[in-house]
Amino acid sequence: xxxxxxxxxxxxxxxxxxxxxxxxxxxxxxxxxxxxxxxxxxxxxxxxxxxxxxxxxxxxxxxxxxxxxxxxxxxxxxxxxxxxxxxxxxxxxxxxxxxxxxxxxxxxxxxxxxxxxxxxxxxxxxxxxxxxxxxxxxxxxxxxxxxxxxxxxxxxxxxxxxxxxxxxxxxxxxxxxxxxxxxxxxxxxxxxxxxxxxxxxxxxxxxxxxxxxxxxxxxxxxxxxxxxxxxxxxxxxxxxxxxxxxxxxxxxxxxxxxxxxxxxxxxxxxxxxxxxxxxxxxxxxxxxxxxxxxxxxxxxxxxxxxxxxxxxxxxxxxxxxxxx
Amino acid sequence: xxxxxxxxxxxxxxxxxxxxxxxxxxxxxxxxxxxxxxxxxxxxxxxxxxxxxxxxxxxxxxxxxxxxxxxxxxxxxxxxxxxxxxxxxxxxxxxxxxxxxxxxxxxxxxxxxxxxxxxxxxxxxxxxxxxxxxxxxxxxxxxxxxxxxxxxxxxxxxxxxxxxxxxxxxxxxxxxxxxxxxxxxxxxxxxxxxxxxxxxxxxxxxxxxxxxxxxxxxxxxxxxxxxxxxxxxxxxxxxxxxxxxxxxxxxxxxxx
Numbered sequence: 001x002x003x004x005x006x007x008x009x010x011x012x013x014x015x016x017x018x019x020x021x022x023x024x025x026x027x028x029x030x031x032x033x034x035x036x037x038x039x040x041x042x043x044x045x046x047x048x049x050x051x052x053x054x055x056x057x058x059x060x061x062x063x064x065x066x067x068x069x070x071x072x073x074x075x076x077x078x079x080x081x082x083x084x085x086x087x088x089x090x091x092x093x094x095x096x097x098x099x100x101x102x103x104x105x106x107x108x109x110x111x112x113x114x115x116x117x118x119x120x121x122x123x124x125x126x127x128x129x130x131x132x133x134x135x136x137x138x139x140x141x142x143x144x145x146x147x148x149x150x151x152x153x154x155x156x157x158x159x160x161x162x163x164x165x166x167x168x169x170x171x172x173x174x175x176x177x178x179x180x181x182x183x184x185x186x187x188x189x190x191x192x193x194x195x196x197x198x199x200x201x202x203x204x205x206x207x208x209x210x211x212x213x214x215x216x217x218x219x220x221x222x223x224x225x226x227x228x229x230x231x232x233x234x235x236x237x238x239x240x241x242x243x244x245x246x247x248x249x250x251x252x253x254x255x256x257x258x259x260x261x262x263x264x265x266x267x268x269x270x271x272x273x274x275x276x277x278x279x280x281x282x283x284x285x286x287x288x289x290x291x292x293x294x295x296x297x298x299x300x301x302x303x304x305x306x307x308x309x310x311x312x313x314x315x316x317x318x319x320x321x322x323x324x
Numbered sequence: 325x326x327x328x329x330x331x332x333x334x335x336x337x338x339x340x341x342x343x344x345x346x347x348x349x350x351x352x353x354x355x356x357x358x359x360x361x362x363x364x365x366x367x368x369x370x371x372x373x374x375x376x377x378x379x380x381x382x383x384x385x386x387x388x389x390x391x392x393x394x395x396x397x398x399x400x401x402x403x404x405x406x407x408x409x410x411x412x413x414x415x416x417x418x419x420x421x422x423x424x425x426x427x428x429x430x431x432x433x434x435x436x437x438x439x440x441x442x443x444x445x446x447x448x449x450x451x452x453x454x455x456x457x458x459x460x461x462x463x464x465x466x467x468x469x470x471x472x473x474x475x476x477x478x479x480x481x482x483x484x485x486x487x488x489x490x491x492x493x494x495x496x497x498x499x500x501x502x503x504x505x506x507x508x509x510x511x512x513x514x515x516x517x518x519x520x521x522x523x524x525x526x527x528x529x530x531x532x533x534x535x536x537x538x539x540x541x542x543x544x545x546x547x548x549x550x551x552x553x554x555x556x557x558x559x560x561x562x563x564x565x566x567x568x569x570x571x572x573x574x575x576x577x578x579x580x
Contacts, residue, residue, distance in 0.1 A: 052418045055580035074420050082418040086411025092341050104333045105421035107326055133344070149415070 004189035010060035020046040022213035035204035043213040044193040081155035091135035106153040124148040140171030160192040197300040217307040225298040231272030235265040238289035334429020356441040385449040386538035387511030397474035398498035400434040401485030427569040434478030435471040458542040465541035472558040473534040479565035486572040
C-alpha cells in the first residue's frame with residue numbers, strides 16, 4: 001500500500017518574489033496523525049493547498065492516497081477532506097443546509113445524504129442547532145461544523161489547517177479530544193498544521209518542522225526531543241554585556257550548546273538539576289549576576305530552536321501566509 | 325445529471341440568502357418601481373420631441389427593465405468575493421464540484437432576481453396604462469431577454485469577483501459599465517433620434533440587443549426575425565461569459 005501522502009521536491013514561488021516552498025519532501029504513513037509545525041509564512045498552508053489540489057507547485061510531485069494530485073486533481077478531491085484555516089461553512093446557511101450542499105458537491109444524494117447528514121449532526125453535537133444559521137454558533141460549534149463538512153464524504157485523508165486557531169482554551173481541548181477520537185475510530189490519516197507546539201505534542205504521532213519552505217526536522221515528538229539529549233537550562237542575566245559568560249560556561253564539563261540571546265543564556269546538560277550548582281558558581285566567579293534560572297525537560301520549542309536556529313516565539317515580523 | 329443537480333443546489337443557496345434578508349428582498353422589489361416611476365416622470369416630455377412616436381411608458385418599459393437587469397445582476401460577483409474572504413470558496417474548490425455549477429447556480433439566481441423585478445415593472449407599467457401589444461408571448465420574450473442579459477452580466481461579475489477578489493472592483497465595474505451601456509442604446513431614446521455614433525455603438529451593445537428584442541416582441545407588432553437574431557446574440561454572449569467565468573476559477577487557483 002502506498003503511503004497516505006507522498007510529496008517530493010515541492011517548490012513554489014509567489015510573485016514578489018516570495019519563496020513559499022523550497023523543495024518540501026514529505027512521506028506520511030496511513031492511519032497516523034501527522035503535524036506540520038512552523039511559524040506563519042513557513043510554508044505550512046502552501047503545502048496543504050498543494051496537497052488538497054487548491055494550487056499547483058512550480059515543481060515537484062505529490063500523491064495523496066495513491067492519487068497523483070497534479071495529474072488527476074478531481075480523483076484526489078474525492079478521497080480528501082479539507083478543513084481550512086478560515087471558516088469553510090456558509091454562515092448565512094444553517095448547519096444542515098451546509099452539510100447537504102457539501103454532500104451534493106461530492107455526488108452524495110437522496111436518502112443516503114439525508115441519513116449521513118443526520119448522523120453527522122448527532123456525532124458532532126450539532127443536532128439541536130441543525131436548523132439555526134451557522135452565524136449564531138459559538139466558535140467551537142462552527143469549527144465542529146467545518147470538520148463535519150470535511151468528513152461527510154468519508155475521506156481517507158483529512159487536512160486540518162490550523163484547526164484550533166482562534167478558539168478559546170476550553171474549545172481547543174474539546175477539539176483535540178475530537179481529533180483523537182477521529183483518528184482512533186476512523187483509522188484515517190490526518191495532516192494537521194499548527195503553530196502551537198503543545199498541539200503537535202499532544203496529537204501527532206509524527207511531526208515535521210517546516211521553516212522557510214523546507215522541512216528541517218521530522219520524527220515522533222519523543223524521538224525529536226530525545227535527540228536533544230538532556231535538559232535545557234535557561235538563565236536570565238542581570239545585564240546583557242556578558243559576552244564571556246557563554247564562553248565560561250562552555251568550558252564546563254557536561255554543558256553543551258551554549259547560546260546567548262540578549263540577556264538570556266541557554267545551554268543543555270545531561271542532567272540539568274545536577275549541573276546548576278557548578279553553572280551558578282562559574283557565573284559568580286566571573287562576576288555575572290543571574291536573576292532567574294530554569295531547568296526544563298526538552299520540549300518541542302527546544303527542538304524547533306535547534307532546527308530552525310531561532311526561538312519559536314521570537315519570530316521576525318510575520319509573513320502573511322494566507323494570500324487572500 | 326450531477327452538473328444540473330449541483331447548479332440547482334448552488335442556486336438554492338442564493339435563493340435562501342434572499343429569503344433570509346428581508347431588507348434586501350424589499351430593496352429588490354422597491355427598486356424597479358422607483359426606477360420606472362422616476363424615469364417615467366423625468367422623461368415624460370421626451371414623447372413631445374418631434375419625430376417621437378407613441379407613448380413614453382410603452383417605450384420606456386423595456387429600457388428600464390434592461391437597465392435594471394444589468395444593475396441588479398451585476399452585483400452577483402460580490403457573493404464570490406465574500407465566499408473567498410470567508411474561506412467558503414476554497415472549501416468548495418477542494419471538493420469535486422463542477423466549477424461550471426458554481427457559476428451557473430449563482431448566475432441562475434441573479435437571473436431569477438431579474439425575472440422577479442421584470443414582472444413587477446410589467447405590472448406597474450400596466451397600471452400606468454402601458455399597452456403591451458405583443459400580449460403574453462411578447463411579455464415572455466421581454467422576460468427572457470431580461471433574464472439572458474442579467475445572466476450575461478452576472479457571469480461577467482463572477483469573473484471579476486474571482487479575478488480581482490475585491491468588493492471595490494465589482495462595485496467599480498458595475499457603476500462603470502451601467503450608464504454608458506444604457507445610454508449607448510435605444511433604452512431611453514428612440515433609435516432615429518440618437519446621434520449616429522451612438523447608433524453605431526449600440527449595434528455592439530448587449531443592452532441594446534435585449535431592448536430591441538423586448539420592444540419589438542412586447543410593445544410593437546413583433547418582427548420575429550429581429551427578435552430571434554437579438555436573442556441568439558444574447559445566448560451566444562451568455563455562453564461566452566459563462567465559459568470565461570468557469571475558466572476564472574482556474575486563474576483564481578493559480579494565484580493561491
